Amino acid sequence: MYKTEITMLAALPFIGFIIFKSLSSDYFYPVxxxxxxxxxxxMPNYSSIAAxxxxxxxxxxxVIINRNIQAKEILYYFWVIPVLxxxxxAxxxxxxxxxxxxxxxxxxVFPWMVTVDSLRMQYGFIxxxxxxxVFVFMLLTMLFGIVTWNVGLELMKGAFGIQDRKTGMRLFALTFLSFIGFLSVYFQESLNQREFFGYAKYWFNFRLPVEVVLVMVVFLLSLRRKKT
Known part of the structure; x- marks a missing residue:
């Protein structure tokens, strides 16, 4: 959790700098x-909404991180998150x-890279x-990877009933991460960019209804738990 907070605090000044440089550029046309x-x-199409x-x-x-969050301390400044x-x-x-x-x-393919590449820091060391x-992307990618892999690993450990104190926990974690890493590298090397985006589109289209059903099921189960 501290790693994610430090990463976000480190990225915010650079994000603010990019915003300032973009809005003050002569190549920016509000029209x-x-x-x-x-x-x-x-109305956009379904694929756009899903993505x-x-x-x-x-x-x-x-599902995993909530147990480490102190709600009373966070909700006081919670309004800052949706505003920022x-x-x-936007x-x-x-x-x-x-x-x-x-x-x-x-x-x-990546409009932001072309956009930022048109900006110059005349008196900067870069x-x-x-x-x-690119540095901001690296920070956010690392943050996304840390959170996603940790949540996925904890969910898999819970699904297979593996406790932290068991000797097989480290072996399971290593096997799980190695398997997912192998699949990621394999698909990255075997698919070209067009095929990769095509499969990503199918995944986004499939994810949206499944996620809606998941939220509804969890909500109904929570109501059932309150009644019991």
Missing amino acids: HIKRILQFTWQ ASYIFTGYINL GSLIL FTYLTPFGFLGIHSVGDF ERTSFVL
């Missing part, structure tokens, strides 16, 4: 953002349109701002 807002009431909803799926990690998160999310989505336009942004974004 493109006004144009994209005209499509606000246009966009993935950013909110972090609540599933509370909404601002960063900035992350809209800024590439301000640089690339509504027609050209779809031509790039001239290209893209290196700052």
Whole structure:
């Protein structure tokens, strides 16, 4: 838990710096953002909704992490999280349109890398701002990996009834992580970018209804537990 907090605190100044550099750039045109807002009431397709909803799926990690959270201390400042998160999310989505336009942004696989690569730090020890974004990506990727792997491992240990004090716990953890790591490397090397995005699209489309059903089942079970 402390590792995640330190990582977030380390990434926030760099995120704020990128926001400042982007909004103050001469290549940023707010008129493109006004144009994209005209499509606000246009219904997106199912694949877009399924992919966009993935950013909110972090609540599933509370299955494991919730036991380490002191609710009384956190809820007092809880309002900061949705406010700050909404601002960063809106900035992350809209800024590439301000640089690339509504027609050209779809031509790039990673629009943010192209966007940040157009920014310069004239008096910085690193001239290209893209290196700052890569550093932020590394921090957030490490944070995502730590949380996801820890939650997945704890869920697997609970599913197979493996306790921390048993001698087979370390062997199980090593086997589980090695197996998942092997599959990740295998698919990364055997699939090209187009195939990888295609399978990711199928996974996002499958994940959304399953996640809705999971939440409903947990909610119904919680009601049943209260009655008993």
